[in-house]
Amino acid sequence: MYLKHALRAATALTFVATAAAHAQSITIATVNNGDMIRMQGYTDKFTEATGIEVEWVTLEENVLRQRVTTDITTKGGQFDIMTIGMYETPIWGANDWLVPLEGMSAEYDVDDILPAMRNGLSNDGTLYAAPFYGESSMVMYRTDLMEQAGLEMPEAPTWQFIREAAAAMTDRDNDINGICLRGKAGWGEGGAFITVTGNSFGARWFDEDWKPQFDQPEWKEALTFFVDMMNESGPAGYATNGFNENLSLFQQGKCGMWIDATVAASFVTNPDDSTVADKVGFALAPNSEGVDKRANWLWAWALAIPAGTQQEDAAKQFIEWATSKDYIELVAENEGWANVPPGARTSLYENPEYQKVPFAKMTLDSILAADPDNCCAQPTPYVGIQFVAIPEFAGIATQVSQEFSAVYAGQQSVDEALAKAQAFTAEEMEAAGY
Amino acid sequence: MATQHSRSVARLMMAPAVVLLLGWMLVPLTMTLYFSFKKYLPLRGGDLGWVGFDNYVRFVSSSSFWPAVQATLVIVGGVLIITVILGILLAMLLDQPMWGQGVVRILVIAPFFVMPTVSALVWKNMFMDPVNGLLAHLWRFFGAEPISWLSEASMTSIIMIVSWQWLPFATLILLTAIQSLDSEQLEAAEMDGAPVLKRFYHIILPHLSRAITIVILIQTIFLLSIFAEIFVTTGGAFGTRTLTYLIFQRVLESQNVGLGSAGGVYAIILANIVAIFLMRIVGKNLDA
Amino acid sequence: MARAVTTRRKSLNTILAWAVGLLIFFPILWTILTSFKTEAQAIASPPIFLNFNWTLENYAIVQERSDYMRFLWNSVIIAGGSTILGVIIAVPAAWAMAFVPSKRTKDILLWMLSTKMLPAVGVLYPIYLLFIRLGLLDTRGGLVVVLMLINLPIIVWMLYTYFREIPGEILEAARMDGATLKEEILYVLTPMAVPGIASTVLLNFILAWNEAFWTLNLTAVDAAPLTAFIASYSSPEGLFFAKLSAASTMAIAPILILGWFSQKQLVRGLTFGAVK
Numbered sequence: 001m002y003l004k005h006a007l008r009a010a011t012a013l014t015f016v017a018t019a020a021a022h023a024q025s026i027t028i029a030t031v032n033n034g035d036m037i038r039m040q041g042y043t044d045k046f047t048e049a050t051g052i053e054v055e056w057v058t059l060e061e062n063v064l065r066q067r068v069t070t071d072i073t074t075k076g077g078q079f080d081i082m083t084i085g086m087y088e089t090p091i092w093g094a095n096d097w098l099v100p101l102e103g104m105s106a107e108y109d110v111d112d113i114l115p116a117m118r119n120g121l122s123n124d125g126t127l128y129a130a131p132f133y134g135e136s137s138m139v140m141y142r143t144d145l146m147e148q149a150g151l152e153m154p155e156a157p158t159w160q161f162i163r164e165a166a167a168a169m170t171d172r173d174n175d176i177n178g179i180c181l182r183g184k185a186g187w188g189e190g191g192a193f194i195t196v197t198g199n200s201f202g203a204r205w206f207d208e209d210w211k212p213q214f215d216q217p218e219w220k221e222a223l224t225f226f227v228d229m230m231n232e233s234g235p236a237g238y239a240t241n242g243f244n245e246n247l248s249l250f251q252q253g254k255c256g257m258w259i260d261a262t263v264a265a266s267f268v269t270n271p272d273d274s275t276v277a278d279k280v281g282f283a284l285a286p287n288s289e290g291v292d293k294r295a296n297w298l299w300a301w302a303l304a305i306p307a308g309t310q311q312e313d314a315a316k317q318f319i320e321w322a323t324s325k326d327y328i329e330l331v332a333e334n335e336g337w338a339n340v341p342p343g344a345r346t347s348l349y350e351n352p353e354y355q356k357v358p359f360a361k362m363t364l365d366s367i368l369a370a371d372p373d374n375c376c377a378q379p380t381p382y383v384g385i386q387f388v389a390i391p392e393f394a395g396i397a398t399q400v401s402q403e404f405s406a407v408y409a410g411q412q413s414v415d416e417a418l419a420k421a422q423a424f425t426a427e428e429m430e431a432a433g434y
Numbered sequence: 435m436a437t438q439h440s441r442s443v444a445r446l447m448m449a450p451a452v453v454l455l456l457g458w459m460l461v462p463l464t465m466t467l468y469f470s471f472k473k474y475l476p477l478r479g480g481d482l483g484w485v486g487f488d489n490y491v492r493f494v495s496s497s498s499f500w501p502a503v504q505a506t507l508v509i510v511g512g513v514l515i516i517t518v519i520l521g522i523l524l525a526m527l528l529d530q531p532m533w534g535q536g537v538v539r540i541l542v543i544a545p546f547f548v549m550p551t552v553s554a555l556v557w558k559n560m561f562m563d564p565v566n567g568l569l570a571h572l573w574r575f576f577g578a579e580p581i582s583w584l585s586e587a588s589m590t591s592i593i594m595i596v597s598w599q600w601l602p603f604a605t606l607i608l609l610t611a612i613q614s615l616d617s618e619q620l621e622a623a624e625m626d627g628a629p630v631l632k633r634f635y636h637i638i639l640p641h642l643s644r645a646i647t648i649v650i651l652i653q654t655i656f657l658l659s660i661f662a663e664i665f666v667t668t669g670g671a672f673g674t675r676t677l678t679y680l681i682f683q684r685v686l687e688s689q690n691v692g693l694g695s696a697g698g699v700y701a702i703i704l705a706n707i708v709a710i711f712l713m714r715i716v717g718k719n720l721d722a
Numbered sequence: 723m724a725r726a727v728t729t730r731r732k733s734l735n736t737i738l739a740w741a742v743g744l745l746i747f748f749p750i751l752w753t754i755l756t757s758f759k760t761e762a763q764a765i766a767s768p769p770i771f772l773n774f775n776w777t778l779e780n781y782a783i784v785q786e787r788s789d790y791m792r793f794l795w796n797s798v799i800i801a802g803g804s805t806i807l808g809v810i811i812a813v814p815a816a817w818a819m820a821f822v823p824s825k826r827t828k829d830i831l832l833w834m835l836s837t838k839m840l841p842a843v844g845v846l847y848p849i850y851l852l853f854i855r856l857g858l859l860d861t862r863g864g865l866v867v868v869l870m871l872i873n874l875p876i877i878v879w880m881l882y883t884y885f886r887e888i889p890g891e892i893l894e895a896a897r898m899d900g901a902t903l904k905e906e907i908l909y910v911l912t913p914m915a916v917p918g919i920a921s922t923v924l925l926n927f928i929l930a931w932n933e934a935f936w937t938l939n940l941t942a943v944d945a946a947p948l949t950a951f952i953a954s955y956s957s958p959e960g961l962f963f964a965k966l967s968a969a970s971t972m973a974i975a976p977i978l979i980l981g982w983f984s985q986k987q988l989v990r991g992l993t994f995g996a997v998k
Contacts, residue, residue, distance in 0.1 A: 027942055027943050029942070032954045032955070032956075037787060040787070041786075055942075055943040056788075056943075057942050057943055057946070057950075058787075058788065058954035059950075059953050059954055060953055060954060060955075060956040062665070062669070063938065063953045063956075066686050066939070067938070067939065069476075069686065069689065070686070070846065070847070070850055070939065073476030073477065073480075073689070074476070074847065074850050074851055074854060075854070076850060076853075076854050076859055077854075077859075078859055078860055078942040079942060091477060095477070095479070184669075185668070185669050185670070185671035185672075186669055235564075235565060236564045236565065236579070236580060236582055237564030237565070237580075237582025237583075237584075237585060237586075239582065239585040239672075240564075240582060240584045240585050240668075244962070245563075248566075248765075248961055248962075249565060251961060252765065252961075254565065273761075273961060391475070391477030391478055391689055392688065394687050394688070394689075395683060395684070395687045395688025395689065395690070396688070398669075398683065398687050399498070399683070401671075402669075402670065402671040402672075402675075405585070405671045405672065406671065406672060406673075408585070409582065409585035409586055409672060410586070411585075411672065411673075420497070423497065424497065427496070427497075428688075431492065440822050441822055441824070443818075443822075443903060444817075444818035444819075444821075444822035444824075445818070447814035447815060447817060447818040448814070448815045448818045448819065448830070450811050450814070450815070451811050451812055451814075451815035451834070451874060451878055452815070452830065452834075454811065454871060454874065455834055455837050455871065455874060455875065458837060458871040458874075459837045459840065461848070461852065462840065462845035462848045462849060462852075463840070463845075465845070465847075465848030465851075465852075466844060466845055466848060469847065469848070476847075524742065527735070527738060527739050527742065528739060530731075530732075530735040530739070531732050531735065532732055532735040532736040532739050533732070533736045534736065534740065535739075537743075538739045538740055538742075538743040539743075539985065539989070540982050540985055541743035541744060541746060541747040542742070542743050542746050542747070543981070543985060543988075543989075544746070544747050544750055544978060544981070544982075545746060545747075545749070545750065546928070546981070547928060547932075547974060547977045547978045547980075547981040548750065548932075548974050548978075549931070549932040549934060549948070549949060549952070549973060549974060549977075550932060550934055551934045551949060551952050551953070551956070552952055552970045552973055552974055553749070555952070555955075555956055555966060555970065556749055556752075556753050556966075556967075556970055557749065559962075559963060559966060560749075560752060560753065560756065560963055560966075560967070561749065561752075566765045566767075566963070568752065568769060571767060571768060571769050575768070598746070598749070601746070602746075606988075606989055606992050607992060609989070610989065610990075610992065651835075652876075655835060655838045655839060658839055658841075659839070659841050659842060661842070661843065661935060662934050662935070666956060677841070678841045678843060681841060681843050681844050682843040685843060685844070685846060685847065686843070686846070691847050694843075694844060694847075695844060695847075697844065698840075698841055698843075698844020698845060699844075701841040701844055702839065702840060702841070702844075705836070705839030705840075705841075706836060706839065708839075709832075709835070709836045709839060713832050
């Protein structure tokens with residue numbers, strides 16, 4: 001154990017300075033989304049009020065997942081707060097890896113959290129993560145191009161209408177694509193999108209016996225429809241486009257429609273970044289004619305406390321601050337109501353100021369239309385809409401979405417991809433003991 | 435010359451390096467071997483008992499295994515071929531008299547200083563993006579339809595990015611080798627009227643063989659484990675899933691440490707096969 | 723350079739070499755240029771080369787979001803520490819291999835190189851668990867050790883090839899004069915091997931600086947180097963080419979400058995024994 005002591009001594013020496021500098025300090029791992037970055041800017045106010053220092057570890061989504069998952073499964077204890085999503089929370093909560101968020105102050109008003117979000121971030125009725133912002137998906141479209149095409153967007157369009165409108169708006173000479181959608185491999189990127197598209201065509205991941213359903217006609221219909229529509233009216237190379245790529249295309253005025261996260265609404269209507277800020281309309285995510293499920297997903301980026309942290313109280317204080325009504329008001333005061341973190345609290349949508357924001361109502365309607373316990377037109381054994389809340393899902397869905405992306409890139413046929421997806425999923429599920 | 439005494443002193447001096455590396459090899463290797471015989475699923479409670487060779491069987495029988503081995507070899511092979519050929523040409527060019535040689539040399543070796551993550555990000559976004567990328571602009575300028583590099587030409591793209599990073603290294607080593615070439619010998623050949631190609635084959639290439647072997651050896655070691663370039667660009671999609679990436683997916687995305695560890699053992703075996711193969715060549719050359 | 727060349731040929735060489743050099747350097751140049759544009763100019767079509775309003779805005783945004791100096795300092799300490807430690811351990815080993823060779827010297831050398839082939843992702847869990855046990859997570863000390871171990875084989879090999887080129891007679895002469903082993907290494911061998919050691923140090927500093935797997939996965943706050951800094955810029959929302967370029971430029975600038983200033987040493991020594 002000599003080595004151990006020597007190393008410790010060596011590192012201790014390096015750190016004498018930093019360790020002594022502050023008394024209480026918490027470390028937060030977070031994703032590099034706009035709302036999170038904005039929160040970092042306001043951290044000083046939290047430190048002023050409580051005396052607790054905050055250290056940020058900001059990482060890109062995939063790196064963040066890799067980093068926090070390693071840390072929580074090995075009980076590494078590197079972070080006092082982790083930013084996680086609706087997929088991880090119930091699984092980690094069930095493993096007792098997270099501190100239950102109980103006994104929050106009355107002022108925090110935990111019942112104000114939107115029920116859909118609260119459900120999704122709980123396991124067996126216990127809340128394990130507080131939503132910083134929540135989202136569903138919806139249609140964002142260019143009102144000017146829609147008018148030019150002589151069409152009118154209904155409040156609740158069908159896929160068939162979307163496809164027709166996309167074709168009408170496409171103007172390749174002027175670099176305008178009728179529709180931009182995610183095709184990028186990864187369960188949280190194109191995987192999420194094609195899953196909700198599947199849902200809106202009546203498909204599902206598993207039947208009640210956990211048998212994969214990619215050999216069913218609904219999946220074939222959904223995937224074929226998606227590929228055909230994107231080939232007709234989508235941007236070149238959409239097989240590698242994810243949220244960010246599409247956002248940037250839409251902001252540059254290169255998309256007629258974009259179906260994606262409701263939080264994108266504040267980015268595309270922000271005149272600082274968007275060239276089309278005043279020409280954006282919103283509608284509910286589409287369904288295929290005759291299917292009563294829409295392509296609505298449900299997601300929240302939430303703050304959770306890993307069990308075993310030494311700073312549980314400080315971490316709780318921070319979560320109360322960051323996900324409170326006061327924080328929302330703080331942002332509203334400084335940056336305007338359109339820029340507050342959306343989708344987390346009921347009171348926000350009851351606020352008359354916020355109701356004036358053009359996308360507020362559609363965001364709420366979209367969130368309300370999503371039901372994680374009941375994702376699909378047919379019965380399923382799982383919880384989750386654009387994901388299946390089992391530990392094996394991320395690995396399976398990433399590989400499945402890679403097969404689908406290969407279809408988008410024209411490297412294999414729909415049938416081939418579905419056959420591979422079916423075989424692979426069945427193999428993995430069997431190995432997992434289902 | 436080597437007395438008994440100096441031998442034991444030599445052993446003593448090698449000891450720290452050998453012991454440390456032995457530890458660095460054995461500790462993770464032992465742990466990897468240990469995990470590889472277990473059903474170890476961190477998200478399902480961790481250690482679920484011994485499973486014998488199950489993980490090994492599953493890893494190879496998975497439909498992704500052989501394509502991954504193939505992808506690994508294609509990337510390593512592709513980059514080696516490109517960097518060695520272009521490296522020789524570039525080294526010969528830089529060896530010629532010219533104005534501003536120092537500056538040109540700086541320009542050529544610069545990519546070697548760029549961290550892999552950064553170079554992958556820059557290539558992916560600013561060059562290979564099918565809409566805003568510089569290559570797309572270039573294609574459009576010539577009236578061609580822009581290529582979606584990372585999906586339509588995924589393998590080519592990754593080989594391009596990695597080759598760009600490693601070309602300076604190959605060029606540098608080959609350049610020092612060329613500079614040590616006896617110029618009188620070359621001049622004599624030139625006087626005799628030997629054609630350029632002949633001079634290249636009979637004088638330059640044999641002289642470079644040692645340098646080429648070393649470039650291949652060192653680069654292979656690094657290329658077998660490239661990760662950031664794939665993680666940032668394609669995420670393993672479009673046939674770019676190498677063995678290293680497959681292991682990453684098993685361990686981190688699927689959270690199956692046992693299966694991933696078995697994959698790690700296979701990767702070590704593959705690396706050693708390549709290594710033995712290489713070392714036979716290098717060993718021969720090192721003696722020469 | 724005894725060859726007589728015509729001006730014409732020299733001009734041709736110059737033009738060709740500069741063209742190739744600029745082509746290879748172009749991605750870096752473009753990144754640096756883009757970092758001074760606004761986001762809108764960064765994606766302008768057709769692309770703008772120099773005729774734009776130069777701005778430092780992106781650097782300001784990046785600096786405001788993350789404290790660059792802290793990441794930079796960690797990078798310097800980790801890359802520098804691992805290189806120095808590695809050289810200290812490698813010099814005696816390389817000396818022994820070069821001057822007291824045995825039948826197994828080459829096997830040991832090749833075995834050392836083969837330890838580099840262990841795929842890092844495969845051993846992430848074991849190493850992470852080990853680091854927790856030893857309390858080394860997110861410490862610069864821990865990373866110094868890991869990166870030293872990763873690069874040690876290369877260091878040993880490079881030094882070995884330099885030492886081998888030093889004629890044994892000189893050492894014997896020193897020994898005759900009564901130099902001890904320590905003196906022999908310090909006063910005879912090391913000065914002769916300075917160019918070799920310098921380029922070894924440089925190459926390994928670069929490799930350690932650019933290592934992005936362990937430095938990212940074993941750190942959080944205190945020890946996070948520039949590789950972690952760049953990981954928070956890889957896919958921000960909206961238009962980001964200019965900000966990405968600024969962050970990228972900040973991440974690579976120090977090593978690029980170091981590399982440029984020291985390229986002579988690097989080039990002179992980077993032979994791996996390829997030159998007889």
